[in-house]
Amino acid sequence: MRFLPAFFTATSLLLSGTSLPALADALNTKADYAYILDGDTGLSLYSKNGDEAFIPASMTKIMTAYVVFERLRDGRLSLDDEFVVSETAWREGGAASGGSTMFLDLGSKVSVQDLLRGIIIQSGNDACIVIAEAISGSQEAFAEEMTRRAQELGLKSAHFENPTGLYSDNHRVSAADLAKLAYLTITEFPEYYDIYAEKEFTWNGIRQPNRNPLLGEVDGADGLKTGHLEISGYGLVGSAVRDGKRRIIVLNGLESIADRASEARRVMRAAFNDFKVVxxxxxxxxxxxxxxxxxxxxxxxxxxxxxxxxxxxxxxxxxxxxxxxxxxxxxxxxxxxxxxxxxxxxxxxxxxxxxxxxxxxxxxxxxxxxxxxxxxxxxx
CATH class of the missing domain: 2.60.410.10 (D-Ala-D-Ala carboxypeptidase, C-terminal domain)
Structure with a gap:
């Protein structure tokens, strides 16, 4: 048989199967889970336990925001719509909860536009609960919609039990599916994706910085979301653009905020410098x-x-x-x-x-x- 040059190095007739050559871990990341996606083609560049579902913590909120973005696009929501902060949202997600919060006041009215910034920039659990209750009547019903939409989008590992990412037994998603969700967010909702790049947001007189360690530290970084629970460690979904090319990374299972910051920056640099689409x-x-x-x-x-x-x-x-x-x-x-x-x-x-x-x-x-x-x- 005859082949043209350019990558053609082996031929076979009547071949029943092929084996994948072994390769040492090219990234050598300390994260338990890692994934790199080419943000232009949607192709996987690297995977370490990428298809294994894990506890995503606040990275869940990418899906929460995605559901809101879809409703905005479809005209079922407006950025100016206002929702009331319930006692559940105030108690379970507010300042008294000890978790990430937007510091919403009980009974106050808040616009969708501000709630989105509370979810994305401040990682406010109270903002997530307000949105969930306003759209679906309860956190549980909203989580069912999140899961249904994720499955329809091809995110087969996804199963959400709340909109916040607070621990729940069966709340899981894989690094590969989080990367795909980020890719869908970026490509389908550019008019809202810019919120992920905002470095701070002030509500109720309290200024909170975006927790994403890539912003301002890695050239072209513009998203997306961090997450942390004691049981699952520190994680991040990040994205950046360099020389017209986009990369999306997912990490989880790191031991500290410092580890997450340094590893996220290292992996993002490697995503551009060491991985290619040919x-x-x-x-x-x-x-x-x-x-x-x-x-x-x-x-x-x-x-x-x-x-x-x-x-x-x-x-x-x-x-x-x-x-x-x-x-x-x-x-x-x-x-x-x-x-x-x-x-x-x-x-x-x-x-x-x-x-x-x-x-x-x-x-x-x-x-x-x-x-x-x-x-x-x-x-x-």
């Missing part, structure tokens, strides 16, 4: 030849029918392998565009990519006389 195969690129049985041509070229990109550590680029997988020889007639196999792309530390291999040009079947000669072994 174009491995172009649309219509010829990837090899296949033998043809009973055809007017002895061989036919096979090609890709779509662009294939790989997201991986820079050190793994040289080890990308592309294999053409088909069962041959192919029996004529063959029609251009027919799928006859697979193109499998592998590299260390990267999940394999599989895309169809198609016939590049039609091949007619030999006529009856020619086929008879083949049957008699007089020709090939």
């Amino acid at each position: 174009e491995v195969i172009q649309p219509d690129q010829i990837v090899g030849e296949a033998e043809v049985f009973l055809g007017t041509k002895k061989t036919v070229e096979l090609k890709a029918n779509e662009l294939v990109k790989a997201a991986l550590h820079s050190d793994a680029i040289r080890d990308i392998e592309v294999e053409l997988v088909y069962s041959g020889p192919l029996k004529a007639p063959l029609k251009a565009g027919d799928i006859v196999g697979q193109i499998v792309v592998t590299a260390p530390g990267m999940n394999e990519i599989v895309t169809p291999a198609v016939i590049a040009e039609s091949v007619e079947r030999k006529n009856l006389f020619e086929r008879a000669l083949v049957g008699l072994g007089l020709t090939g």
